[in-house]
Each structure stands twice: as C-alpha cells, then as structure tokens.
Amino acid sequence: MELDISKHSLPVFEALASNVRINIIQLLAERPRNMKELAEALGLSSAIMSMHIKKLEKAGIIRTDRVPGKGGVQKLCVLYVENMEIIFPKKQEEHKEFHQTEISVGHYTDLHAEPTCGLATTEKIIGEFDDLRYFFDADRVNAKILWFYKGYIEYKIPNYLLASQHPNELEISLELSSEAPFTNSNWPSDIDFYLNNIHLGTWTSPGDYGDNRGKYTPSWWPSVVNQYGLLKKLRIANDGTYMDGNRLSDIKLEDVGIREKQWTFRIAVHEDSEHVGGVTLFGRGFGNYNQDILFHLYFEKENQNKEKLIENINSIK
Template identity: 45%
Template sequence: MQIEVSTKNMAFLECFSSETRVKMIELLGQEPLNIKQLSQKLDISSAIVTKHIQKLEQAGIVTSENTTGIRGTQKICHLKIDQAVLQFKPKKQVDLPTNTVAIPIGQYTSFEVKPTCGLASPTQLIGVLDDPRYFADPGHVHAGILWFASGFVEYRIPNFLHSNQKLRTLEISFEICSEAPGFNENWPSDISFYINDIPLGNWTSPGDFGSQRGVLSPDWWSSSNTQHGLLKVITVSPTGSYLDGTKISDTTIQDLSVAFGKDIQFRIASLESSPNCGGITLFGKSFGNYAQDIIVSMHEDK
C-alpha cells in the first residue's frame, strides 16, 4: 500500500513515533500473538498493550479477532499489511472520469496450467486437486482461491469507454504469491503480466505464504495450505508500466491499443522458461488478507 506523507494520514504515521508500537509490529511480523503474550514479551501491562493495539488497528496496520481460549476469550492480533511505501511528493490531482470493476478470480476466460494446481470456493474444493481439467469445470466461476505450478490464467476486462473517450491510465490490483506444494515462505517465482498479449513486465514473488493464517481464510481451509499473498498494483500510464510505483517496463498505455468496443485481455503467467518458475496463487475476496477480487480502474482523458 502507498501512504502519502501528509496530515490526513497522521493516524498511520504516528504509529511509528513509539518504540513500543514498532516492537509490536516486529513481533507480529513473526507470528500472531494475544494481548497477554505481547505484554510478557514487551514487559509492559496488558492495559498499555491494548491502547497501543487500538492505535495500530485504527491505522489499518494490525487486525484482531476474539477467540475462545482455555481461560475465556482472548484477543489475537495479526499484522494486516506486509509493506507500505511512503510517498513524500504528492501526486498531482487530476480530475479524470474513472470506471472501476471487480473481476472475481474464478471468472477467467482462458487458462493453461500444470500441477500442482487447484481451485476452491469459500465452502469447498472445486473438483480434484492437481488435475488441470477442473479449471474448465463450470464451477470455476465460484473460485475464491486458485493455484498452479506453471502456466497462465487470462481475464476479460470490460471496456466501457465511449467512442469519444481515450484511456489515459489503467490500474489493476490483486493479491498474489508463489505456489509451492503445501507452502514455502522462501519460494521465489517470476510472474509475468500481459495486456492484449503485450508484456507489461515481471515481478518475483518471494514466497508462498502459510506460516501465518490468512485473515480471511475460511474455517475449513487447512493451516497446512497457502494462507495469503501480497497486494500488488499494476499501473500502465503514458510513461510506462509500474508495479507498486516501481517501473517494470517501458510499455505505455498507447502501446496497448485499447479501442472502443473491444474488451481488454489481462494475463497472469508463470513461465517454465523463467529462471524462477515457482507458480502462482491468486486470492479473491474470501481468502487471504485482502477482501477484494481483481480490481480494475480505467482513468480517461477529458
């Protein structure tokens, strides 16, 4: 996520003015902890821990859930975000019309995958594990998580531009990580992105995350499975293609040849020819740490 350094984000920025809160973030980055455990590790009272946790929750850095323990209810704290980028120079505010659409991860229009692979809805597995044929099962539209060791999935982005409008910026966000058997935090995967078969660039996922349970993981989803990914944002603009604000290629919005009346094809791939072919796991709004599907925003010139 990107945070603009300004007074409107003081609730977030103030979290780092306290050494105690920074230590809490360090501890929760290793594993979820309850209030008592944090109190013991930091050698401070539970009341003080609770106040700090409330501030971290308000800033969106930490999330908590109440669970039933041996001695009653306990509050389990999880780190909600994996990274944040501070933006010191504010973006120019341009008043452009925007079309935004959410595409469920199961509504891909084309695929080619190899095991390990599979799909699951919020309530159950879809088909049989490690059998690519089930990616064609009509039930794939209900998938809340999908994974494959190599190959691709492709989505059709509806193009609502009018004939007199011109696309200036395309932004796509999604939760993603590598795909290892079970999970493996150190499992790099080179993941490639395409629009209308034109390469946007690559990103190397550091691992397949499972040591901390996903905030949105359904109760039936085993703790031995992949739990969450990283939220990534691709932006294609007149100056190039960017991932989380870092340029990944010189492919511009003009290169995509987005035309009136034609949908946009978005492909996510793990190529066997890449140095780190570590697969892909995609998360929808009912799995992982972020309650969203693939979110596409189209900003137009006036």
C-alpha cells in the same frame, strides 16, 4: 506496503524514525537473522534489541518465525516488505474519473496449468488438488482462490470507455503470491503480465505465505496451505508501466490497444524463467484483501482536454 497520511500509518513512520531500526532492516535485507545475531551485529543487549524488533513487527515491516535452534526454539527475524508507497491526500482539482470493472478469480476464459494446482470457492474445494480437469468444472466460475506451479491464466475484460473520453491510466489491482508445496515465505517466482498480448513486465513474488491465517480466509480452509498474498498494483500510464510505483517496463498506454472493446489480461509463470515458483490468486473471501481482480481505467472528458490545451497556450504567451 501502501501507507497514507493518517494515524493508521503512524506505527510505520515511528518504526522508521530510528537509526538502529534502519540498520536492522538493512541487515535483514541481506538474509533472515535471529535476535542474537542482530544484537551482536549492532552491539546491543538482547532486551534493547527485543524492543526494536517489537516496533518493526508491530509496523508490519518484519515478522518473526519460531524455528528450531541449537538451544531450542529461537526467533528468526524476516524482512516482510519489499517496498512502501505513501499515498498523500489528493487535491480536489486532481480528482480523476474512471471506469471500474471487477473480474472474479474464477471467471477466466483460457488456462494452461501444471501441478501443483487447484481452486476453491469460499465454501469448498472444487474437485481434487492437482487435477487440471476441475479447472473446467461448472463450479469454477465461483472460485475465489486458485493456484498453479507453471502455465498461464487469461481473463476477458469489457471496456466501457466512450469516444469522448480520453484514457490516461489503467490500474490493475490484485492479491497474489507464489505457489510452494504447502507454504514457504522464501519461494521466489517470476510472474509475467500481459495485456492484449503485449508483455507488460515481470514481477518476482517473494514467497507463498502461511505464517498467519488470511484476514478473510474461510475458517474451514486448511492451515497448512496458502493463506494470503500481497496486494499489487500494476499501472500502465502514458510514460510506461509500473508495479507499486516502481518502473516495470517502457510499455505505454498507447501500446496496448487501450480503446479495444474488450481486453485480454494474462498472468503467466514460464518454465524458462529464472525463478519458477508458481502463482496463487486470491479473490473475495480469501486472503487479506476482500476483492477480486480490479481494473480502473482513468480518463479525461473531451472538454477537460480542451481546457488544458487553452491553459498551456496561455502559459506560453
């Protein structure tokens, strides 16, 4: 979850400003629990517990699922986020220049997928589910959602970096989830990322989400299958690779051939992984974030480097 310093993030800050709600989060990190279990564990009444749960749910930190129980339908509380990042306003002097490239989900250049699998445009399903032939249909370039159980998908990205521009960070932003039969929010999948054949690291997707319709998911899309994913930011910097601010590996920008005129970006689910749970990619017109796969290459111009060098020399003197 990404937060900023604005009124829109206040519900999250307010939800975390309570010892009781912190304890609830810690209990739900162990496993999902119903309202009665939480109330008994913390010695609170059901009414008080309901108030705390509503605050956490409003903040998007947890969600409640209605599931069958011994006494009928009960509310099962599930921890919804795995990390939070607070984005502070940037100082004016820290403004970064960058090249932006957006690659459509359907503009892949290579692929090997095994069922369950499929793809669709914002208007229709392409071909039939679980038939790999349709991944090479002419209409696949218009695909805005695709999924497969194991295998890989690969994209080619043009690099517009000039000789006078010095790269210092590449950020790759995409919305994705696991791929379960129908949907399952508890369906872990180890997803591997590669740039120019260099393994950047592995991120474990928690599940495949269908409890609510995606904000941008078309109205005709079946409600029993993937609805939305998590927006993940993969960042390759001069000191390593990070996922949403958490260190993923020691791979640095200099290790991935960042000055090559064209990059190759691969997303894979390997059959020998601990959690083989597939992957779903969401593009514009699907999910909760109206974007395809975004690449931001941040850089400094040559004169900026010289100015920094002079500042460093002066500081030593």
